[in-house]
Amino acid sequence: MAMALRSLLRNSTKRLQVRSFAAEAPKEGEMALTFAAGNKVFYNKQVVKQIDVPSLSGAFGILPKHVPTLAVLRPGVVTVLENDGKTNKIFVSSGTITVNDDSSVQVLAEEAHPLENLDRGAAQEALSKAQSEFNSAANEKAKAEAAIALEVAEEIVKAASA
Amino acid sequence: MLGRVVPGVTTPVVAVINFQQNRNMATLKAISIRLKSVKNIQKITQSMKMVSAAKYTRAERDLKAARPYGEGAVQFYERAEVTPPEDDPKQLYVAMTSDRGLCGAVHTGVSKVIRTRLAEPGAENIKVICVGDKSRGILQRLYSKHIISVCQEIGRLPPTFQDACKIAGAILTSGYEFASGKIVYNKFKSVVSYQQSDLPLFSQKAVENAPKLTIYDSLDADVIQSYMEFSLASMLFYALKEGACSEQSSRMTAMDNASKNAGEMIDKLTLTFNRTRQAVITRELIEIISGAAALD
Numbered sequence: 503m504a505m506a507l508r509s510l511l512r513n514s515t516k517r518l519q520v521r522s523f524a525a526e527a528p529k530e531g532e533m534a535l536t537f538a539a540g541n542k543v544f545y546n547k548q549v550v551k552q553i554d555v556p557s558l559s560g561a562f563g564i565l566p567k568h569v570p571t572l573a574v575l576r577p578g579v580v581t582v583l584e585n586d587g588k589t590n591k592i593f594v595s596s597g598t599i600t601v602n603d604d605s606s607v608q609v610l611a612e613e614a615h616p617l618e619n620l621d622r623g624a625a626q627e628a629l630s631k632a633q634s635e636f637n638s639a640a641n642e643k644a645k646a647e648a649a650i651a652l653e654v655a656e657e658i659v660k661a662a663s664a
Numbered sequence: 665m666l667g668r669v670v671p672g673v674t675t676p677v678v679a680v681i682n683f684q685q686n687r688n689m690a691t692l693k694a695i696s697i698r699l700k701s702v703k704n705i706q707k708i709t710q711s712m713k714m715v716s717a718a719k720y721t722r723a724e725r726d727l728k729a730a731r732p733y734g735e736g737a738v739q740f741y742e743r744a745e746v747t748p749p750e751d752d753p754k755q756l757y758v759a760m761t762s763d764r765g766l767c768g769a770v771h772t773g774v775s776k777v778i779r780t781r782l783a784e785p786g787a788e789n790i791k792v793i794c795v796g797d798k799s800r801g802i803l804q805r806l807y808s809k810h811i812i813s814v815c816q817e818i819g820r821l822p823p824t825f826q827d828a829c830k831i832a833g834a835i836l837t838s839g840y841e842f843a844s845g846k847i848v849y850n851k852f853k854s855v856v857s858y859q860q861s862d863l864p865l866f867s868q869k870a871v872e873n874a875p876k877l878t879i880y881d882s883l884d885a886d887v888i889q890s891y892m893e894f895s896l897a898s899m900l901f902y903a904l905k906e907g908a909c910s911e912q913s914s915r916m917t918a919m920d921n922a923s924k925n926a927g928e929m930i931d932k933l934t935l936t937f938n939r940t941r942q943a944v945i946t947r948e949l950i951e952i953i954s955g956a957a958a959l960d
Contacts, residue, residue, distance in 0.1 A: 538733040540825035540901060546732045558890070559882065569881040572740065574890040598894045600736070602743040603879055608736035610898055612825055 533566040534606045535582065537592070539614035544592060545582070552583040553607060555599050566605055573599040575611060577657035579664075591617040593661050595654050622662040629655035692940050699933045706926035712766070713919035719822075720855075720912035726822060727852060727909045734902025737895045738863060746866050746874040748844030753789040756845030756865060757781065758835070758900070759803070760907045761796035762819025767915035770850055770907075771798035773860045777848050782807050791840050795831060795904075812838050823908055828901035836893060843867045849903035850910035856917060858910035863899045868892060 535553060537545040553564045556578030575597040582590040597611035632655040636648035748755075757778050761771040778792060779802075792810045794800040796818040804811060815831055845865035850858045868888060871877065 536732050536736045538729070538736060540733070541729070543729050543732050558887070570743075570879050571881040572883055572887060572891050574887055574894065596894070598737075598891050598898075600740045602739065603876075604743070606739070608739055610733060610736050610894070612894075612897075 531566055532605065533564070533568075535609070536607070537580070537582065537609045537611075537614075539594070539597070539611040541613060541615075544590075544614065547606070548584075550582055550584050551587075552581075553609070554581040555609065556580070556594075557599060564599075564601060564607055568601050568605070568607075570603045571599075571601045575599060575609070577654040579617065579657075579661045580609060580611075580614070591661075593617055593620060593658065617661060620658060620662040622659065625655065625658040625662050629659050631655075692937070692944060695933060695937045695940060699930065699937060702926055702929050702933060706923055706930065709919045709922040709926060713916055713923060716767075716912050716915040716919060720909070720916055722822060723905070723909040723912045724852075727905045730902050730905040733898055734863075734906075737898040737902065740895070741864055741866065741871075744871070744874045744876045744880065746864070746871050746877075748866065749870050749873065752843035752867075752869075753786060754840075754842045754844075755790045756793065756835070756840060756842035757790060758793045758831075758845070758847040758865070758903075759795060759799035760847060760849035760900075760903045761794070761799040762907065762911055763797040763816060764819045764911070764915075765798060766918060767911050768918040770858070770911050770914045771796070772802065773858075774848050774850060774907075775799050775802040777860050777862075778803065779807070782810060791842070793831075793835060793838070812840055818904070819908065819911065823901070823904035825897070825901050828897045828904055831900050832893065832897040835896065841867065843870060847899060847903050849907045852906050852909040852913065855913045858914065861906075863903060865896070865899075866892075 532549045533551075533553075534547045535545045535550045536547055537543075551565075555562060555564065555573070556576050557573035558576050559573065561578070562573075575594055577595050578593070580592050580594050582592070584590060592614050593616075594609075594611040595613040597609065597614075600608040600610075602608075629652070632648060632651040636645065636652050639645040639648045759774050759778055761774050765771070775798075778799075781787065782790060782792075787810070790810060791812045792803060792807065794803060794811055794814045797814070797816055800811065800814045813834055815834065818827070842865065844867065846862040847865060848860060848862050851861035852858050868885070871888060871892060872885075877883070
């Protein structure tokens with residue numbers, strides 16, 4: 503009995519593996535997403551349905567066969583709609599988005615973390631710290647740096663409380 | 665004249681006699697000192713190997729995460745078919761090495777690529793940024809006028825994105841307006857092999873003149889500038905990770921070889937040591953026996 507169960511289990515894992523391999527090879531009209539950050543790789547050339555990204559020129563959604571473009575990420579939440587209908591929300595601090603003419607998409611972030619890893623309390627703390635730093639910044643450069651920290655902290659709080 | 669030559673001849677003779685008289689005792693001592701030092705060296709190389717093996721495991725794990733990142737950063741330049749402008753020969757080479765040596769040919773390999781390029785015609789338009797002390801050490805003697813800046817403190821800790829940002833900042837604020845360039849680094853292939861490889865660098869003008877850039881939608885100079893600054897940092901980050909992994913794996917092999925060589929040396933020295941010891945014993949026995957025989 504146990505043997506049979508085990509072989510069944512093995513078979514099913516094998517089948518699962520085969521299926522995921524088949525899904526990974528992008529076909530015509532599909533969108534291969536590479537989503538990586540300095541700390542982790544989230545997607546590596548995986549086919550997905552849709553990606554919503556926050557960019558400096560406004561948030562936009564990317565579907566297969568999107569017109570090729572370049573954009574710069576601003577702090578916010580990237581939403582990835584996977585092929586099986588699952589949505590994956592990931593917070594990014596900054597980075598770039600590239601949509602190429604072969605419908606491959608590269609989202610490269612400096613730091614990225616899944617939304618569930620964000621802690622609201624810690625984010626609030628970081629926000630108030632950034633605020634005080636912004637107010638006490640002496641020169642232009644420090645002020646600009648503090649402004650960036652403030653923006654990121656604000657977005658983290660917004661994302662964590664949503 | 666003669667007086668000066670004579671002592672010149674006699675002194676070596678005296679030395680030879682002295683040397684012969686206590687040769688065995690002296691060499692025995694010398695060999696044991698030598699043996700001890702080689703054993704110490706072996707201990708050091710062995711522990712260095714252990715340390716770099718541990719560091720290598722971590723570097724390889726990090727590299728796995730950084731690979732898609734680096735490939736993603738380069739993809740745009742390949743897709744948009746950006747080419748270096750022909751009318752502007754100014755080039756920038758970034759040598760990705762570290763501060764630490766004792767790791768085989770990792771640093772020499774990178775420096776050699778740049779040295780070969782600098783030895784070719786047209787080198788007066790090339791400037792070099794050395795990341796890590798080792799490349800500076802190799803390049804500064806002959807090509808110091810090409811080096812515009814040096815980054816230190818690379819290699820002690822695993823590279824982070826912050827490090828890459830600092831290097832990118834240094835490149836952008838160096839005041840050198842390059843048209844194209846290369847990041848020369850060691851690409852990690854397996855534990856036993858790595859290869860010198862390069863990533864392209866372009867100026868904003870080169871990107872704006874790329875033939876396929878027109879198919880990209882809604883671009884303005886601001887976006888391109890921020891995009892390029894960030895992709896420079898990500899490429900440097902990727903190159904740092906590749907370099908760190910190659911370095912650790914190469915150090916591991918180098919230290920393994922060093923321990924093996926030390927082991928061979930220890931074997932040989934032990935053999936000579938034992939032989940000499942026996943010879944000394946035999947000689948002393950002969951001296952005693954012949955002394956006793958003379959008394960009879």
